[in-house]
Structure formats: C-alpha cells, structure tokens
Amino acid sequence: xxxxxxxxxxxxxxxxxxxxxxxxxxxxxxxxxxxxxxxxxxxxxxxxxxxxxxxxxxxxxxxxxxxxxxxxxxxxxxxxxxxxxxxxxxxxxxxxxxxxxxxxxxxxxxxxxxxxxxxxxxxxxxxxxxxxxxxxxxxxxxxxxxxxxxxxxxxxxxxxxxxxxxxxxxxxxxxxxxxxxxxxxxxxxxxxxxxxxxxxxxxxxxxxxxxxxxxxx
Amino acid sequence: xxxxxxxxxxxxxxxxxxxxxxxxxxxxxxxxxxxxxxxxxxxxxxxxxxxxxxxxxxxxxxxxxxxxxxxxxxxxxxxxxxxxxxxxxxxxxxxxxxxxxxxxxxxxxxxxxxxxxxxxxxxxxxxxxxxxxxxxxxxxxxxxxxxxxxxxxxxxxxxxxxxxxxxxxxxxxxxxxxxxxxxxxxxxxxxxxxxxxxxxxxxxxxxxxxxxxxxxxxxxxxxxxxxxxxxxxxxxxxxxxxxxxxxxxxxxxxxxxxxxxxxxxxxxxxxxxxxxxxxxxxxxxxxxxxxxxxxxxxxxxxxxxxxxxxxxxxxxxxxxxxxxxxxxxxxxxxxxxxxxxxxxxxxxxxxxxxxxxx
Numbered sequence: 001x002x003x004x005x006x007x008x009x010x011x012x013x014x015x016x017x018x019x020x021x022x023x024x025x026x027x028x029x030x031x032x033x034x035x036x037x038x039x040x041x042x043x044x045x046x047x048x049x050x051x052x053x054x055x056x057x058x059x060x061x062x063x064x065x066x067x068x069x070x071x072x073x074x075x076x077x078x079x080x081x082x083x084x085x086x087x088x089x090x091x092x093x094x095x096x097x098x099x100x101x102x103x104x105x106x107x108x109x110x111x112x113x114x115x116x117x118x119x120x121x122x123x124x125x126x127x128x129x130x131x132x133x134x135x136x137x138x139x140x141x142x143x144x145x146x147x148x149x150x151x152x153x154x155x156x157x158x159x160x161x162x163x164x165x166x167x168x169x170x171x172x173x174x175x176x177x178x179x180x181x182x183x184x185x186x187x188x189x190x191x192x193x194x195x196x197x198x199x200x201x202x203x204x205x206x207x208x209x210x211x212x213x214x215x216x217x
Numbered sequence: 218x219x220x221x222x223x224x225x226x227x228x229x230x231x232x233x234x235x236x237x238x239x240x241x242x243x244x245x246x247x248x249x250x251x252x253x254x255x256x257x258x259x260x261x262x263x264x265x266x267x268x269x270x271x272x273x274x275x276x277x278x279x280x281x282x283x284x285x286x287x288x289x290x291x292x293x294x295x296x297x298x299x300x301x302x303x304x305x306x307x308x309x310x311x312x313x314x315x316x317x318x319x320x321x322x323x324x325x326x327x328x329x330x331x332x333x334x335x336x337x338x339x340x341x342x343x344x345x346x347x348x349x350x351x352x353x354x355x356x357x358x359x360x361x362x363x364x365x366x367x368x369x370x371x372x373x374x375x376x377x378x379x380x381x382x383x384x385x386x387x388x389x390x391x392x393x394x395x396x397x398x399x400x401x402x403x404x405x406x407x408x409x410x411x412x413x414x415x416x417x418x419x420x421x422x423x424x425x426x427x428x429x430x431x432x433x434x435x436x437x438x439x440x441x442x443x444x445x446x447x448x449x450x451x452x453x454x455x456x457x458x459x460x461x462x463x464x465x466x467x468x469x470x471x472x473x474x475x476x477x478x479x480x481x482x483x484x485x486x487x488x489x490x491x492x493x494x495x496x497x498x499x500x501x502x503x504x505x506x507x508x509x510x511x512x513x514x515x516x517x518x519x520x521x522x523x524x525x526x527x528x529x530x531x532x533x534x535x536x537x538x539x540x541x542x543x544x545x546x547x548x549x550x551x552x553x554x555x556x557x558x559x560x561x562x563x564x565x566x567x568x569x570x571x572x573x574x575x
Contacts, residue, residue: 035439075548076431076575077351093439100480108511111574112480114445115433132539136432138575143568144451144511157480194570196310196352 037163040119040127041088048089049168050126051158054082056179058131062086066153068177071139071185079140079149079185081176083158084129085117091162092119092127099135102155103147104173105208110145110154113137117160139176140189147208150178150189245296245367247408249326255290255413256280258389259326262406265300265395268527270551271405272335272392274344276309276317277325281383282413289378289420292412293357293371300401301362302392302496302552303462305561306409307353309386314343317386325389326408339551340536344390347431347548353388354571355425356381357409358561360460360498362399371502374457377565378420381411394552397465397526399496423457424567426450428574430518430558434537435466436545437530440522444558445482447475448574449513454564456506456514459490460498462559464552466520467495472560474506475515483515495552508564518558522546527553 041048051063055070063069063083071079083099097117101110113135119127137156140149153173161167178185187199250257258277265271282288297304309317320331335344356379359369373379381387389409395401414420428448435442461470472490473483489506492498522544525533530544533554537545549555560574 034441074432074575076347076429078573078575080432096443098480107478109447109477109480110449112445112447112515113430114443114482115430116439116442116444118439132434132541132545136430141573143570143572144449159480195573196354196570 035094037091038093040090040092040121041125043089043091043166045089047160047166047168048087049158049160049170050086051156051170051172052084052086052128054084054131054134060084060128060131063156063172063174065173067174069174071150071176071178071189073185074136078138079178079189081137081139082134083137083156084134085119085158085160086126086128087119087160087168088126090119090160090166090168091164092121094163095119096161097129097133097135098159099137100157101137101139102157103145104153104155105147108144110142111138141193141195143195145191148189148191149176150186151175242364242403244403244406245298245408247294247296247368247410250410250412253282253284253413255411256282256328257326258328258409260389260391260407261323262404265393265401265405268396270302270337270392270394270396272339272342272344272390272550274315274320274333274335275323275325275330275389275391276320276332277328277330277387277389279381279383279385279387280328284413286382288381288383289414290381290411291373291378291414291420294410294412295359295369296367296408297359297361297369298367298401298403298406299362299364300393300395300399300405301360301407302394302399303358303360303390304407304409305358305390306356307388307390308356309388310352310354311349313348314346315349337551339549339555345550350427350429351573351575355427355561356387358460359500360462361500363497369500371458373423374505374565376416376420377423377457378414379423392550396553399552421565422567423563423565424571426514426560426562426564426572426574428514428516428560428562431548431575433518433556433558434545434547435520435522435556436541436543437522438543441520443517443519445515445517446574447513447515448560448572449477449511450508450564450572451510451568453510454508454566456489456504456508456562456564458500458502458504458563460500460561461490461492461516461518462498462557462561463495463518463520464556465495465526466522466546466556467518468521469493469519470498470517472514472516472562474508475513477512514560514562516560520556525553
C-alpha cells in the first residue's frame with residue numbers, strides 16, 4: 001500500500017514555539033496543551049515498523065541483521081544501545097516505544113526500556129524516531145547474563161503503539177560492540193564481571209551456536 | 218542503656234518558641250545507641266534559605282561495636298525534619314569525583330566524619346553528581362518529610378539483616394528543599410539509628426536494588442509522558458521494602474513484579490508499590506513479594522510537564538544536553554529544574570553483589 005503523505009509540524013519547531021513563552025517561571029500550574037496527533041501514512045492500514053539505531057555521533061542507522069550496534073557509555077555508567085523506530089501508518093506524535101534485549105540462546109529477556117518517541121516524517125513517507133526520543137536500552141553490566149554481552153549476537157525486539165492502539169512489533173539479531181580499545185567496556189560487558197570489582201583481563205566465553213556469524217566491525 | 222540526647226531536648230525547647238505557625242509541631246526524638254545496641258548517626262542541624270535546596274554528602278566509617286567482623290542490622294529508624302527530599306545511606310565503592318578525604322571534618326553524633334556540602338550548586342558539586350550511583354549500594358533510605366510523620370521505623374523481616382563491617386565507609390546524603398510546596402520550616406535535622414540484631418544465629422543477608430531511568434525528557438510540547446524499565450534478579454528472591462523517587466513533574470510511580478518473559482506490562486495485580494506524591498512518597502516496608510529466579514521488577518514513572526517554580530525555562534533549557542529548546546526537564550538532582558525516576562528496593566537473600574539497573 002502506498003502511504004499517504006501528510007503535512008505535519010516538525011517537533012523541534014513546535015518545541016521552539018512553545019519555549020518562546022516559557023521564560024518567566026514562577027507558575028506552578030501546567031500550561032502546555034496535550035500532544036497533538038500527527039498521522040503518518042494510512043491509519044487504516046496495518047502499522048509497519050523497522051528498527052534503527054544511533055551511533056556515538058547520533059547518526060541514525062538502519063539496523064540490519066547481525067550488524068554491529070555500538071555500545072555507548074551514558075552519564076549514569078554502564079553501556080547502552082540507542083534504538084529507535086522507523087514506521088508508518090501510525091500516529092507519530094503520541095506513540096510508545098518498547099525495546100527489549102533478549103538472549104537468543106535461552107529467550108531470556110534481560111532488559112526492557114519503554115518511553116515515548118516522536119517520529120519525524122522523511123521524504124519517503126516513513127517516520128523515524130527523533131534523536132532525542134531513542135530508547136536507552138541498558139546492555140551491560142548485567143548481573144543475570146549467562147554470556148558475554150560484547151561482540152556476540154543478541155536479539156533486539158521493538159514494539160510501537162500509539163494512543164489509539166495501533167501497534168507493530170519486529171525483532172532483529174544485532175551484535176552489541178564495544179568501542180575499539182575501550183578496555184572498561186570489554187570488562188564490564190564480560191559475563192563474569194561483578195559490579196564494583198576491579199577490571200582485569202577477562203576471558204572470552206563461547207557463545208551458543210546461533211548458526212550465524214557476526215559481521216566484522 | 219538508652220540515653221536521651223540533650224540536643225534533642227534543646228530542639229524541643231527551641232521549637233516551642235518559634236513554631237507559632239504550626240504550634241503542634243513536635244520534633245523527633247531518637248534514642249542514642251551505644252555498644253552492642255548498634256550505632257546512631259546525627260547530622261549537625263543546618264538551615265536552608267527560602268527558595269533554595271541543599272544536598273550534602275557525609276562520609277563516616279562503620280564503628281567497631283566490639284562484636285566481631287560482621288555487624289548485623291535488623292532495624293533502621295530515621296528521624297527527619299520536614300522539608301527533606303531524601304536521606305540515603307550508601308556503601309562507598311568506586312570513587313568518581315566524590316572523595317571522602319576532600320570533605321570538611323565534622324561529627325555525625327559520636328563519630329568523626331567529613332562532609333562535602335553540595336549546597337544548591339547542582340551544576341558543579343560532586344555531591345550532586347550521579348556517577349557513583351553505578352556501584353554504590355544503598356543500605357537504607359527515607360523520603361518521609363511531613364510534620365505528621367517525622368520518623369521511619371523499618372523493621373526488617375524476621376531473621377533478615379543488613380551486614381556492615383567495622384571500618385567500612387558509608388556515605389549519608391541529605392537533600393532538603395525549601396521552595397514551592399516542599400518547605401523546611403524547622404531547620405534541616407536528620408538522625409539515623411542502626412539497631413544491631415541481638416539474636417546469635419546467622420541471619421539471611423538483605424541486599425538492595427537501585428534502578429533508574431536517567432535518559433528521560435519531560436518537554437512542554439509533549440507534556441504527559443511515561444518512562445518504564447525492568448530489572449532482573451539472578452535467583453529467586455523476596456522483596457521486603459521499596460520506594461520510588463521522582464521530582465515535581467512526577468504524578469505516579471508504580472512498581473510491579475515482572476515475570477522476566479514478556480515485554481507486555483505486568484497485570485494490575487502484580488503491582489506492589491504506588492506513589493502519587495513526589496514530595497512525600499510512601500515507603501513500603503512490610504512487603505513480602507516472592508519472585509522466582511530470572512524474574513524481576515517493572516517500574517513506571519508518569520509525568521506531567523509544568524513550569525519551574527524557582528527557576529525559569531531558560532535554566533531548564535541550559536541544562537538540556539540536547540539543547541532542544543522545549544523546556545525539557547532532563548535527569549538532575551535539583552527538584553525544580555531536573556527530574557528523577559529511581560527505584561530504591563530491598564530484597565533477600567542478597568546475591569553476589571547488589572543490583573544496579575541504570
């Protein structure tokens with residue numbers, strides 16, 4: 001189905017407009033209007049979804065199976081991946097993004113992150129999560145992981161759902177990958193790392209046989 | 218032997234003469250613990266100016282009570298004057314910027330300590346930073362702050378206790394607010410009693426879980442938002458106590474048991490904690506939530522955007538690392554310009570390390 005192109009207000013422009021009236025302070029009561037809908041595509045058609053991720057420079061990258069996805073160090077410590085949605089046939093302004101890190105060897109869900117996202121419409125009629133609304137999915141350290149978390153494949157499941165109940169879900173196998181030469185990342189993403197312990201050399205562990213080979217970095 | 222603190226008595230007398238707006242305010246009184254009873258920490262009283270916040274970090278070593286290498290604590294009693302946003306006690310582990318030996322010498326009751334006064338310098342003081350949260354386990358906390366409930370009496374479950382070791386460094390963090398709808402009318406005053414378990418048989422060790430959503434944004438153009446996360450336990454466990462923590466935009470904080478298998482939100486029946494109050498959230502201390510191995514918790518932080526009270530949206534925007542210009546509250550300790558979404562949770566038996574989900 002060919003998506004319907006719709007004109008919508010760019011979120012950043014909308015944000016700027018609201019911010020203009022925002023400098024006074026001192027008023028404790030809410031004065032912002034509710035988020036307005038911004039349909040993307042044909043809302044009567046099934047929602048469609050693809051997964052995208054950010055690199056360390058906030059570049060949006062379409063995620064492809066077995067691709068390396070960069071582990072990024074956030075201010076709170078640890079290492080995360082930043083996942084977003086590329087979607088259509090959905091309300092792009094009132095939408096929840098759920099991402100999950102899953103061990104494909106045992107189907108255990110290691111971590112879920114759920115948050116609002118905003119889709120920015122591109123010239124192809126698809127909406128992509130604005131860089132400020134990507135999922136912050138913690139990967140390591142992880143006390144319950146039974147495998148290393150760096151340089152081995154994990155399943156990433158992504159779901160979107162708008163306020164009217166339109167939803168879509170997909171998943172992809174990606175390879176969380178530490179920045180080159182970042183020993184602390186290698187250490188904290190090792191299976192046997194204990195939070196708060198000193199980082200020394202960690203042995204690499206065998207992964208389960210997924211019948212696939214990771215792409216080179 | 219229990220000894221009443223002379224300081225407390227003076228506080229009582231003093232308060233009688235200066236509390237005309239709330240004549241029924243009765244200051245908290247805690248026993249002073251000594252020797253095998255346990256130990257008492259008392260933060261020197263201080264004032265918080267109107268319109269200001271104050272966050273201080275006090276470092277003190279666990280005293281040697283003469284009972285061996287392990288001190289088992291089975292009751293924590295706090296006394297906190299109104300206006301407190303939180304009182305947290307952490308074990309000091311990996312140090313990032315916040316160095317105990319860079320503090321000013323002080324006393325926490327009978328015990329020598331140092332203090333790094335963060336005051337309201339949330340932009341620069343390491344006491345306001347969060348880097349150390351990555352591996353400083355929480356031991357105890359209280360967010361109670363109203364004049365009708367000055368004490369929090371946490372009796373741990375039978376035969377469950379917190380293990381401390383003499384000489385171990387602790388960090389006691391106070392955060393007071395004297396602005397908007399959270400006020401510090403009677404001075405900032407905090408005391409904590411750690412009661413030593415008297416039974417001789419070995420207890421089950423209590424562990425803590427600290428979980429946080431730090432990458433949050435509550436923006437004017439999207440005023441009603443919810444952030445959620447999960448955190449798993451490696452083994453079967455029982456949740457004994459929990460409380461949630463957010464700031465002025467927070468409207469509802471919920472924690473539920475999560476099966477570890479589904480990305481769907483847990484059913485309503487799985488919820489075991491709810492807070493509707495940012496400035497006086499309840500602490501559930503009588504929980505007994507059993508969790509099978511590889512399950513965990515799911516928590517939700519719901520927000521409603523509103524303007525800052527003491528600061529302006531320009532200040533909020535200046536703090537936004539992504540410079541969106543949308544008066545977006547992002548993670549930060551000051552309650553007027555920053556937001557939090559933190560879970561403080563206590564469970565047993567403790568696993569090999571405390572649990573952090575960041």
